Amino acid sequence: MSDTSDIAAWLRDFQAIDTADDLSRPSRAGSELVQAHLDRLAFEAEPSAFTRLLHQLAPEGLSDE
Amino acid sequence: MSDEIALLSLAAVARAIRAREISSEEATRACLVRMEAHGGKIAAIADLDPDAALAQARAADAALARGDATGPLHGVPLAHKDMFYRAGRISGCGSKIRADFVAPETGTVLERLDAAGALDIARLNMVEFALGVTGHNEVMPTPRNPWNTAHITGGSSSGSGASVAARLVFGAMGSDTGGSIRFPACCNGVTGLKPTWSRVSRFGAMPLSPSLDTLGPLARTVEDTALMFQEIAGHDPRDPTSSRLSVPDFTAGLDGDLKGLRIGVPETYFYDPVEPVVAEMVQASLDPLVDAGAELVGVTIPDSIALSNPLTSLITATEGASIHQRWLQTQAQDYGSQTRARMATGLATPATRYLQARDLRAPLLAEFAAAVFDKVDVLHCPVMISEVPTIAETDMAANPGFAEMVVRFGHCTRPINFLGLPALTVPCGFTPNGLPTAFQVVARPFDEATMLRVGHAYQARTDWHERVPGL
Numbered sequence: 084m085s086d087t088s089d090i091a092a093w094l095r096d097f098q099a100i101d102t103a104d105d106l107s108r109p110s111r112a113g114s115e116l117v118q119a120h121l122d123r124l125a126f127e128a129e130p131s132a133f134t135r136l137l138h139q140l141a142p143e144g145l146s147d148e
Numbered sequence: 149m150s151d152e153i154a155l156l157s158l159a160a161v162a163r164a165i166r167a168r169e170i171s172s173e174e175a176t177r178a179c180l181v182r183m184e185a186h187g188g189k190i191a192a193i194a195d196l197d198p199d200a201a202l203a204q205a206r207a208a209d210a211a212l213a214r215g216d217a218t219g220p221l222h223g224v225p226l227a228h229k230d231m232f233y234r235a236g237r238i239s240g241c242g243s244k245i246r247a248d249f250v251a252p253e254t255g256t257v258l259e260r261l262d263a264a265g266a267l268d269i270a271r272l273n274m275v276e277f278a279l280g281v282t283g284h285n286e287v288m289p290t291p292r293n294p295w296n297t298a299h300i301t302g303g304s305s306s307g308s309g310a311s312v313a314a315r316l317v318f319g320a321m322g323s324d325t326g327g328s329i330r331f332p333a334c335c336n337g338v339t340g341l342k343p344t345w346s347r348v349s350r351f352g353a354m355p356l357s358p359s360l361d362t363l364g365p366l367a368r369t370v371e372d373t374a375l376m377f378q379e380i381a382g383h384d385p386r387d388p389t390s391s392r393l394s395v396p397d398f399t400a401g402l403d404g405d406l407k408g409l410r411i412g413v414p415e416t417y418f419y420d421p422v423e424p425v426v427a428e429m430v431q432a433s434l435d436p437l438v439d440a441g442a443e444l445v446g447v448t449i450p451d452s453i454a455l456s457n458p459l460t461s462l463i464t465a466t467e468g469a470s471i472h473q474r475w476l477q478t479q480a481q482d483y484g485s486q487t488r489a490r491m492a493t494g495l496a497t498p499a500t501r502y503l504q505a506r507d508l509r510a511p512l513l514a515e516f517a518a519a520v521f522d523k524v525d526v527l528h529c530p531v532m533i534s535e536v537p538t539i540a541e542t543d544m545a546a547n548p549g550f551a552e553m554v555v556r557f558g559h560c561t562r563p564i565n566f567l568g569l570p571a572l573t574v575p576c577g578f579t580p581n582g583l584p585t586a587f588q589v590v591a592r593p594f595d596e597a598t599m600l601r602v603g604h605a606y607q608a609r610t611d612w613h614e615r616v617p618g619l
Contacts, residue, residue, distance in 0.1 A: 113462030114501040116455055123452075123511040124504060132510040137344065137568050138393065140517050141594035145393045148383055 153178035155616060158224060158318035158372035165223040168212065172223025175318075176205035176269060179225045183270070183316050186619040189297055190314055191289040192307040194230045194240060194271040201225065201269035208267060219265030220375060227270035228321040229305050231278060231354035232258050232363075234268065241354045242274040242304075244287045244482040245475050255352015256384045257321060257363055264379040269317065272307030276487045278323055278356045279468060280304050281331055281557045282542045286484025290539065293335060294617040295583050298538050302331030308366045309336035314619055319367035319376050323353065325360045326460055327531075327561030330588055333366050333573035334531040337584030337615060339603065340366045341373045344593045345568035346391040349384030357467040358389075359506060360460065360565045369613050370574065370603035374398040377596065393594050401601040404608040407441035411589075411602070412524035417449040418560055422533045425579055430530045430587045433576035436609035437528070437602065445524050450515045456566035457555055459505045462494075463566075466502045469494030485546035490554075513567045517592065526599055527590040530560050531573050536583035564590055572599040575612040584612070 153161065153175055164170045180198050187193045208223035217223070231241045233251030240247045258268060273291050275283060283306035284290050291306040293299040294314040301310045305322025309332025312320050322329040324342040333340025341364040348363045355361060365376035375398075382395045413434065419427050434444060469476070469491050476483070476491055483491070520527050533556065544550040555562075564571045571590045579585050591599040607613050 113458055113505065114498065116458055117462075117501050117504045117508065120452075120455060120508060121504065124507050132507070133513065133568065134346065134389075136510050136513055136517075137346070137593040138391065140513075140521065140592050141393055142592070142598075145396065145594055147392045148394050 150178040150181050154182050154315045157369050158367050159369070159375055161318055162221055162224050162375070165212070166217070172205040172208040172212070172267065173202060175223065176201050176225045176267060179269065179317055182314065186294070186314050187316060189619060190292045190294050190310045192272055192291045192311040192314070192316065193227070194273045194288075194307065195238070196270040201267065204267045204269065208265065217265055219263060221261065221379065222265030223267065224265070224318050225267045225269045226261065226319050227272050227311060227317045228258070228268065229274045229308050229323060230271040231274060231323060232321055233352040234258055238271070239354065240271070240288070242276045242278070242285055242288050245479055251352070253352060256349035256386055257353060257380045260379050261376070272311055272320060274307055275304035275328070276484050277468070277472070278304040278325060278328055278354065279464070279487050279490055281327055281554055283332070284486070284539065284543060286486065286545060287482070292539070293536065293583065294619055295337065298540070299536050299583055300335060300539050300542055302335035302536070304328035305332045305366060309333055309338060309340070312336070312338045312366050312368060313617060315616060319365055319372055321363060322366050323356070324362050324364060324565065325356050325464060326558050326565050329364050329366060330531050330561050330571060330573040334575070334586035335536045335584065337575040337612065338366050338368060339370050339373045339575070339613060340364065340573040341377055341596065342564065342571045343377070343381065343596060344391070344570040346389055347570070347594060347596070348380050349387035349390045351384055351386040355471060357464040359463055359467060362565070370572070370600055370607050371399065371402055373572070374402065374600045381596070391594065396597050398597050398600055401597055402604040404605045405441055406437060406602065406605050409442045409526070409598070409602070410445050410524040411437055411442045412447035412520055412527040413444050414449050414527065414529050415446045417453050418529040421556065421559055422530050423535065426530060426532065426534060426585055429577045429579065429585050433587045433606065434528060436606050439609060440605040442602070447520055447523060447527065450519045452512050452515050453563050455508070456512060456563040457558055459508060460558070460562040460566045461551070461555060462497060462502065462505050465490055465494030466497040467494070486544070486550055489546040489550070509566060509568065516567055521592045525591070526602055528587055529590065531586050531588045533557070533559050535579040535581050535585070560588070569593060570596045570599060572596075572603045574603045574606055576606075576610070577612055
């Protein structure tokens with residue numbers, strides 16, 4: 084399964100649900116949201132940025148074990 | 149006497165066992181009596197072996213007699229959401245698909261609770277694969293709210309919330325990916341702690357959405373919750389994503405005094421869709437905190453927080469779909485319709501969008517922290533937007549509108565998961581339909597100690613947490 088049409092076909096065949104639009108709607112809505120806020124992403128976006136920030140915001144008294 | 153013991157807090161029963169005022173066997177029998185009397189009404193228990201539970205208790209008593217018992221939870225009967233793996237035992241994950249799955253090893257959370265001396269006496273029902281906010285389970289029993297069995301328990305740690313509220317056990321572990329500890333705590337009138345992402349090892353617990361998954365306790369009081377959390381927090385080499393930050397003493401600050409503490413009261417976002425009756429009760433819960441010495445500060449929440457709820461849907465569905473794809477293809481008929489539909493949406497997410505959604509967490513957290521934690525120590529806000537609804541009125545399965553219901557339900561909880569922050573749910577009264585409601589305290593990352601201080605100060609001045617449902 085590589086795209087929405089495959090999934091829609093699978094749902095239709097195996098679940099008797101004809102929901103191509105419904106299925107893609109949440110994903111499409113999320114995609115549109117991300118598209119609208121791409122300018123918030125730093126060019127250097129990397130997976131540890133979030134984890135690093137979590138630790139930077141921690142109370143000062145905590146140290147690395 | 150049996151019910152007297154069952155109604156004690158976890159802290160009190162642990163003290164009584166350690167002082168040998170009661171035995172672990174007596175405490176366990178007290179739980180078993182209530183399970184026998186009330187367990188069926190609330191459908192909270194997935195599996196229970198009374199003989200094995202009593203054998204654990206007798207072993208704990210024997211250890212205490214030998215002087216071997218040093219753990220803070222020694223001899224205390226607990227039970228956990230059926231997604232915490234114990235070697236050789238089934239972990240069904242609320243599903244048909246994993247109904248016979250026997251865990252090959254024991255997860256870190258259970259190992260640490262074992263080391264603290266706690267007993268693990270039952271597996272508790274849960275939402276199928278922890279993917280659900282109301283507590284409904286289409287393929288396994290749906291737990292019922294002990295305050296009124298026509299109402300939902302909230303999900304996904306549905307059996308954990310219901311069994312702690314009904315005093316079947318003294319505490320229970322749950323998981324929270326979008327509100328799954330906080331909803332059951334709120335709906336059932338118990339205390340629930342969702343930790344900072346990475347504060348508790350996830351090794352040996354069922355994954356739903358690893359970027360968002362957290363594991364935490366539900367118990368009767370803030371002190372009980374702190375006692376359990378103390379044992380499970382901290383780095384674990386078996387989960388390299390777990391934080392290496394040191395773990396403070398979470399009970400040290402539970403003195404009821406909040407002098408000098410600034411509590412943020414949101415002026416935007418959180419209250420927008422909340423029913424007035426719930427909003428009034430949550431706002432009234434600020435009074436005891438002011439009485440304890442806290443200063444209230446109005447806080448404007450950044451508009452960007454509105455993004456975090458739908459992006460939580462995208463991340464959860466995509467990561468869930470990745471984990472479940474093989475079963476979606478081979479055993480689709482064994483899923484409940486809502487679980488299947490939510491997982492299936494994730495298969496349609498473009499990889500670029502998924503990665504961008506994850507990368508938006510850092511800038512959104514930075515905006516939130518600047519707006520909130522630069523001004524206050526913690527944020528106080530609602531958990532649920534409405535009174536606890538009935539099982540019937542929220543039984544949507546995969547019918548049109550269910551996805552919107554999930555997003556709407558999670559208005560106050562899911563942004564906290566997206567931002568990776570800790571939150572504590574504290575019961576604060578009963579709405580006109582007779583069901584509990586609660587507020588949540590959100591703290592900066594890894595500052596669970598401060599939110600526990602706030603919750604304890606509230607419970608020192610109120611008695612909502614002592615109310616017991618009349619089953």
